[in-house]
Amino acid sequence: MSAKSAAKPTPLLAHPLLWTGTWFAAWVGARAVLESTTVPVWARVAAALAPVPLATMALLTTIRGAREMDELERRIQLEALAIAFILALLLIMTLGLMELAITLNRDDWSYRHVWAMLPMFYFGGVVWARKRYS
Amino acid sequence: MKNRLKVLRAERDWSQADLADRLAVSRQTINSIETGKYDPSLPLALRIGKLFDQPVEVIFTLDGE
Structure with a gap:
């Protein structure tokens, strides 16, 4: 804040x-x-x-x-978004590869469910970055 | 980068929150600068210098200097 x-x-x-x-x-x-x-x-x-x-x-x-x-909070948010972006890419790319490797259950791994992990990546990134600067 | 922010603040008997209010930043920003975890931007460093009436290079020094 x-x-x-x-x-x-x-x-x-x-x-x-x-x-x-x-x-x-x-x-x-x-x-x-x-x-x-x-x-x-x-x-x-x-x-x-x-x-x-x-x-x-x-x-x-x-x-x-x-x-x-303020400038430190901007830095924290930037680092959190960078972490979340990379993790989101990793998740989607890995799911794409896993889809080719095996048959994934769409009830568990469709976009309807996977998007909910993206905010978790962001909040995890915020916690990590905030801890780094405290 | 090292800095004398904590010393200058203590000389004036200001809390981190007092200094944060004077500089319009958060207390966490002051704490991170004092502990060397965050280097302030040039505008903030200049504001700190102006507030303490000292040149920026007296308050902030590079490691090894």
Whole structure:
């Protein structure tokens, strides 16, 4: 957290966690709608696209938050993202190779499930980088 | 890179939080600079020099100097 943000609390609607949370809730809702077979096609498409505006708000508030960070916090976030990016590449490339080597169960290893590991890589990177500078 | 930040701060009886407020950075940034885990950017080093009214090269020195 930056000194600026400590002195002036971020308004709730400008907080990235709020929008990330509602984005996730919209994704869960979309999954529930799309798993129903009785929903018309237009509603299925609307449900699939419902998380997009919330993700856009999460992106905009995250960029704004990054601009308000102090220089060490920016360094920590950069290192966390670098770690998460490399680990995400490794995961996807390894899954691609494993798919060629053996038959993977799509219920366990499809993109519907694997994406959830990406935020974990990022938060793991944040913990590692924060520890390095503390 | 070595620095005299902790000494200068102690001379003024400032806490890390006090110094962080004066420089508009986080307390963690001050702690990381003092412990030598993080080298500040040039603008922050200049702000530190201005705050303590000393040249940057007096506060920050390269290892081996």
